[in-house]
Amino acid sequence: MKIGILTSGGDCPGINATIRGVCKSALNHYGMEVYGIHNGFRGLMDGHVNRLTEDSTSGLLTLGGTILGTSREKPFKKTSTNINNERPSMIIKTIQSYGLDCLVCIGGNGTQKTAAKLMEVGINVITIPKTIDNDVWGTDISFGFDSAVSIAADAIDRLHSTASSHQRVMVIEVMGHKAGWLALYSGMAGGGDIILMPEIPFNIHSIGDTIINRLKKGKPYSIVVVAEGINTPEGKKAAQYIAEEIEYETGFETRETVLGYIQRGGSPTAFDRNLATLMGGHAVELISNKQYGRMVALQGNKISSIPLSETAGKLRLVTENHELVVQGRRMGICFG
Ligand code: F6P
Numbered sequence: 582m583k584i585g586i587l588t589s590g591g592d593c594p595g596i597n598a599t600i601r602g603v604c605k606s607a608l609n610h611y612g613m614e615v616y617g618i619h620n621g622f623r624g625l626m627d628g629h630v631n632r633l634t635e636d637s638t639s640g641l642l643t644l645g646g647t648i649l650g651t652s653r654e655k656p657f658k659k660t661s662t663n664i665n666n667e668r669p670s671m672i673i674k675t676i677q678s679y680g681l682d683c684l685v686c687i688g689g690n691g692t693q694k695t696a697a698k699l700m701e702v703g704i705n706v707i708t709i710p711k712t713i714d715n716d717v718w719g720t721d722i723s724f725g726f727d728s729a730v731s732i733a734a735d736a737i738d739r740l741h742s743t744a745s746s747h748q749r750v751m752v753i754e755v756m757g758h759k760a761g762w763l764a765l766y767s768g769m770a771g772g773g774d775i776i777l778m779p780e781i782p783f784n785i786h787s788i789g790d791t792i793i794n795r796l797k798k799g800k801p802y803s804i805v806v807v808a809e810g811i812n813t814p815e816g817k818k819a820a821q822y823i824a825e826e827i828e829y830e831t832g833f834e835t836r837e838t839v840l841g842y843i844q845r846g847g848s849p850t851a852f853d854r855n856l857a858t859l860m861g862g863h864a865v866e867l868i869s870n871k872q873y874g875r876m877v878a879l880q881g882n883k884i885s886s887i888p889l890s891e892t893a894g895k896l897r898l899v900t901e902n903h904e905l906v907v908q909g910r911r912m913g914i915c916f917g
Pocket of ligand 1: 591689712713714756757758809845
């Protein structure tokens with residue numbers, strides 16, 4: 582069998598480990614041929630494809646980013662400039678010219694949607710959930726998330742000393758798109774006093790009360806972890822808005838840090854390396870059984886898969902009754 586592999590959407594640690602897992606099991610165990618498709622779905626349109634061999638996988642386990650490159654190309658999205666959208670037929674032509682039996686698409690929510698549409702036009706696909714946001718519905722964890730949490734938690738650790746030295750409130754903005762998973766997990770791991778997420782509305786007065794109560798308990802400083810996707814007035818960045826509001830509400834000197842793309846860089850954690858390896862191998866197993874149209878998933882502590890139709894178009898969001906939120910509240914952490 583011949584499989585194509587592509588990476589689409591935001592990069593993150595662990596993508597290359599996934600490519601390695603797919604390639605090494607496909608080549609060694611199943612005797613398949615593997616073709617790398619460059620820059621996400623755009624590579625299928627451009628025909629930017631090359632054969633991957635055992636040599637292609639050396640050094641990938643620990644390497645950040647993606648050796649295939651990525652893009653946010655949405656081939657089925659109609660725009661005013663391409664009413665007669667030729668891109669799907671270009672994709673089909675490339676797949677036929679290489680004789681690919683199946684595509685392995687590594688990506689987040691946008692990728693799941695595009696993959697489901699490719700199935701509808703007769704292209705076999707298997708997807709592997711990839712995102713630091715951890716917002717892909719149907720899998721308990723996406724690879725990339727643990728690495729981003731570790732990076733953000735380390736950054737939060739470093740803010741405690743400067744906050745206490747200057748008796749300041751330090752606000753750190755983490756990524757996560759429309760979900761609060763990164764803020765929740767890194768905030769709890771980093772000892773945040775206040776953790777704000779898009780899923781839980783916040784009130785600046787309760788945030789101010791938390792800060793003042795800490796002062797009364799002899800802690801004239803606080804750490805505030807903010808998800809980039811919280812609701813702010815038009816155009817205001819999350820950390821900037823919250824820092825301004827806190828300074829006005831409490832009179833505390835407040836400074837903000839936006840962690841940004843550092844959360845997407847560098848080598849994956851050991852957890853993400855193993856999750857990526859297992860998911861890559863499971864994708865090839867599904868292909869060997871001709872079980873197409875499925876997304877690989879971690880459910881409980883088992884690697885399994887779900888129909889693409891079940892996940893495409895859905896978001897996995899934090900809930901008020903999530904165990905970390907419940908436990909955090911019991912410990913006096915303010916979630917807004
Ligand atoms: O989806 C991953 C992510 O890093 C989000 O957390 C963030 O909002 C977005 O990508 C940034 O997109 P881009 O890389 O296109 O700037």
